[in-house]
Amino acid sequence: MAVLEIKDARKSFGSTRALDGLSFALGEGELLGLLGPNGAGKTTLIRAIAGRVRLNGGTILLHGHTLEPEKPRRDLGVVPQENALYPLLSARENLETFGKLNGIDGKHLRERIAWALEWSGLADRATSLVRTFSGGMKRRLNLACGVLHEPKLVLLDEPTVGVDPQSRESIYDMLGALRARGTSLLLTTHYLEEAEARCERIVVIDHGRAVAAGTLVELVAQAGLTGRRVRLSLDRPATKAPAGFALGEDAGTLTASITDVAHELPGLLARVQAEGLAVRDLEVRTASLQAVFLKLTGKELRE
């Protein structure tokens, strides 16, 4: 059974339709990426699941039970985009606060805090005030406060925005540990590479609806981008592109699209050699999520 089901979710703010019949489901232990340009309805959906937005139509089911607005959701953890922490409280005090607000107390709370501090790599800074933390440390604590009460489903709104690559890596390590325990994760992100690399499935939404859903391979197929992209790095700039290639901006790279790697690639390489050029590096990729997104929504993700 799906952990989370969104069925025909509709929400309007005045004349703006933030959600316009959005539907998808999330399975147990799954990491689902919610991808969409600004204003697509991602945050409205996250807030609706969290009980902070009343839908005009449709239903949201958690473990098969309809969620009512503003009712406690013990099985749900929310990790907001902002570092929603109390800066003048220590890491431990923040965890205590959000733990108690989410209904855990006493020995269980103490055990969970010990786990959360270890899990987030903040055990040695447990008593430090949050205002003294780096951006990455705040991000990790922000995450820990949202999962302390062991929710079955965690909503993550841009969990890695504004953090350095090292912290981003440790955040995904933390999320991996959660998934290993069977926790389902729904995250929104602007980072296509992250969505490509980390999410099992991706739901692309635009204008409040799901325009595509599936694994990256499935999305590529849905977008009709079945070809492969070939990229050659040359030992010196080329003056003109050989037949079948496009010249890169720096003239040191050549790109081409092919559908059958085994049959078409040797011919391409022969044409390059015939022009007297030497290949330094070669890359063959499926269509990127960026290309899929562009094809499906007609716009760049960061618009």
Next chain:
Amino acid sequence: MIALIVQNAWTQLRRDRAAQILAFVVPIAFFSIFAIIFGGGGNRMNGTSRVAVAVVDEEGSERSRALVEALKGDSALRVITTRAVRAGENAPLEPLTRATAEQMVKNGDVPVALVLPAGVGASIGSFNAAGAKALVLHDPSDPVAGRTVGGLLQRAALRAAATGGGVLGGQARDADEMMPLRFESHAVLGEKRGSPMVAFYAAGIAVMFIMFSAAGAGGALIEETESGTLERVLTTGLGMTGLLLGKWIYLTTLACAQVAVMFVWGMLVFKLPLLEHLAGFIVMTVCTSAAAAAFGLVLATLSRTRQQLSGLANLIVLSLNALGGSMFPRFLMSDALQRVSLIGFNAWALDGYIKVFWRGAPLSALAPQVGAILGFTVLFLVLARRLARRWEAA
């Protein structure tokens, strides 16, 4: 380039309605409020409002009655000679006695009482130092009323002497004997207190300060909105009502602590009789703090930004405190303004503190003030809850 900076700043101001109100409307509002209170007709210091005086004619002679009539004819005085036997509009009236008049002063019903004892009739206009003296019983928290009545008594005595057929006789020997009617003045309250106005100003400043403080601390709600912690807290089982109650209890305890610190300082440094009136102090402080905390929540839930909150708090807190008597005693304001000032809970709070520290009133006498302040508290809490709906699920 400099012109560009100037133009840019004006353009931004033109588009910021809150900033325009702060820049132009708030000063006008302040000026108007202070002008009403300290200027034309708002207070008694400029002589445009009448002093209420309880008059007891113990002699009951033709001459003493003439003196009372002369006092009644004075436009600067509002003479009270009777009181209702019991509560109610149609209750019969009885003449005031020395004891009831003194009690009226102690209760704060009038700032001064004048007693005309037996034998005073013969003293009117006689310039006789050995004759009977009138008795002026005054509340020293009102530094004007006692002296005003003492002075106006002389004018009335001269009129009474003239109309009553008396003789302005005798040979005056010194300045004291130059008075047409000699009088003794007694403070009926606060004789034991070294600095009688300390209690008043301690209460006045404390009430104003906790209103500012509660408004500022209530602004944490706005910061929590901006930081996202409010959103996060509201996704838990707490709910908006629980959140507001938590904030209110915190602000109430904070205000109690602030007032306690101020009064302890007053006791240690300015000999404020805190321990003598501890029970009344606790009752008034808890009630006033609860109201100030709820008031702070109203301002915080009404404001969208810290800047708005700051402007709103300055305008409302300073206005209410000017009107409520923190800067200028209410008993020196006109009767009309005194009535108007009761729209603020702080005026009731100051009245309560004055009752406790000045009049030594029993706890039961605080019922009107406590009732009114708690009424304001409930009103503020209901209002804050309604305003906080904007943070709930849309």
